[in-house]
Amino acid sequence: MPDSHSTSDDDYPSDSRLPEVAAFLSDNPEVRAVDAIFADLSGVVRGKRYPIDDIDKIFEEGLAFPGSAFLLDAKGESHDPAGRGFSDGDPDVLARAIPGTLKRVPWAPKPLAQVLLNFHTADGDLYTFDPRNVLARVAERFGELGLRPVVAFELEFYLIDAQRVQGYIPQPPVSPLTGQRDDATQVYGMADVDAFDEFLEEVTRACAMQDVPTGAISAEYAPGQFEINLGHVADPLMAADHCVLFQRAVKGVARRHGMQATFMAKPYPDLAGSGMHMHVSALDENGDNAFDGGKTDPASPLLKHAIAGILDTMPEAMAFLAPNPNSYRRFVPNIFVPIRRTWGFENRSAAMRIPLGKGSARRIEHRVAGADANPYLALATMLAGMHHGMANKLDPGKSFKGNAGYAFDEDLPWRPRRAFEVLGDADTLRDYLGAGYVDAYAACKLAEMDKYEAEFPPQEYRWYLQAD
Known part of the structure; x- marks a missing residue:
């Protein structure tokens, strides 16, 4: 055109x-x-x-x-x-x-x-239909409360070999250090970071050239899986921009090294999935962290209201946090992927984790979204939930101790079609994200599901032809 x-x-x-x-x-x-x-x-x-x-x-x-x-x-x-x-x-x-x-x-x-x-x-x-503008409309409402969100993304991704095995199935890349294809890893293992050091260093240089702040790098729970933290910025739009630019840089640098990088939520059925964790705090009009509860309680009342709002809107938000069928394969009990609407201090099994540390750094870590989520839309749902909870002074209940990922929350939609249907009936997110956008998004994703489900998968023959 x-x-x-x-x-x-x-x-x-x-x-x-x-x-x-x-x-x-x-x-x-x-x-x-x-x-x-x-x-x-x-x-x-x-x-x-x-x-x-x-x-x-x-x-x-x-x-x-x-x-x-x-x-x-x-x-x-x-x-x-x-x-x-x-x-x-x-x-x-x-x-x-x-x-x-x-x-x-x-x-x-x-x-x-x-x-x-x-x-x-x-x-x-x-x-209306630019996801960045959807986020802008939500973020603007924080001015009503005299607050300014501070945001950082934390993303997991896989490096995979440019060559697929039969059936377009991905495989881990050959290690530059050993010349072998790894079939296991050590979480936080430095040998994995060393093996792909040239790639990882080039990613951080590329991000620096584009003013995308990066931090800690770690090997995760599967061969070829890494996590890189992005820096906190007091601008939700800029933080989401950083996320988009970071993903583009990772993919581009991977191609230069003869590999492919994927932010697919669950590229391997029997290995860990990849998440997009969102860290958010809020500054008051004096520039102080409004989520710091001081010495008596690490979490301020405002932080608890914000958590309550996120948990309350989560059934509506799942369509954005897990936007396709593969997204839901990431949700499995007992593997530090949240499957219940819970919150807790230093609890990685909870949907909303409150990291401990200095009060000036008090924040919510939203751990539900997959790495395949649109960062503008995922963050928009989180901020909408926070504003909803703070404006209405909602109560999140008691913090969860122990394993919160022991069983699925029956009030959350655990299939993509159901999530899009729940979104279509949404009330709260319709107000924050805009009714027109919610309707168009749900219609688009439901049409995508129709086309996806119309494909004839090979397993139908393996399962049902012999049973005929």
Whole structure:
């Protein structure tokens, strides 16, 4: 689809350029193209590659994209959800560059830049179906309470071999250290970190070049599985941007090393799944952590209200926290994946964990979402729940001690179709995320489920042909 009129570099004299653009071009004269990107409903990064001569237009005039690009299923197909796509003629919406996100793409084989986009209507309003705008609407409501969220993501992922075994089944990569394909690992084992040190170091360098703060790196519970922490920022939109850029960097660097990186929630049926843990605190108008309860109780009343709201809205939120059939394979009892609406201090089996430490760092760790969740939408549900709980002074009940993952919570939807149906009947998240978005998301994911379930899997022959 064509954009608005072509603009040459000569149309924008260097002295009229935005400082960010001028500085980037001065520092990177060899860059010849820029990827203008965004994350869709499923978290898939989409966009277009433009000649660098169009960079001023991307920042100032904006670009035209079909609005339905945000309502595609996991395979990139449109199902006309809530009449968006075929029924409305698929109109364009306006995209502009997000200031501060114009950066080099260090893993690209040729000099390349990238910039994140944000979408608006022709009238200048936030485009309803951009997940980033969904998060923005929720985050804005914290101003009503005189609070500012501080957010960091913590993501697990797998490195897998670029070659599949029969049936498109993934396999662990060959260890650069031993030349062998590992079939086991040691959680927090430094030998695994050492083996993939060059890859991990390149990921941290790539993130630093894109101003994405990274922290601790650890080997997780399966061969090729790692976790990298992102830094806390007092801006929910920036934190989710960091998550999207981090995932793109991990995948890009993995390709450079002849591997593939996946944030699929459960790539192997008998190994650990990958989660997206969200760490959130809240600063009051004085810049103090409103979740610090002081010496008498580590958790302030406000923190407890926030937890109660998250737990109360979790049945509605599951459609975003676990967005596809594979997501639900991650939920298994007794493996530190939350399967009940619980909270606790230093309890990794609880859905909401309160890490101990200094009061200034008091926060909620939301442990339910899979690594395959859209970070904007997952965080939007968490913040919506927090605001709901704080505004209504909800009570979370007693903190849980011991193993909270002993059995499934019967009040949570544990199948994707059921989760999308629960979302369709939602009240609280409909208010926070917008009724139009909730309806379109549910319709899109239900259509995706229809198509997924229509495929004829090989196991039907193995199970039922011989029983005929």
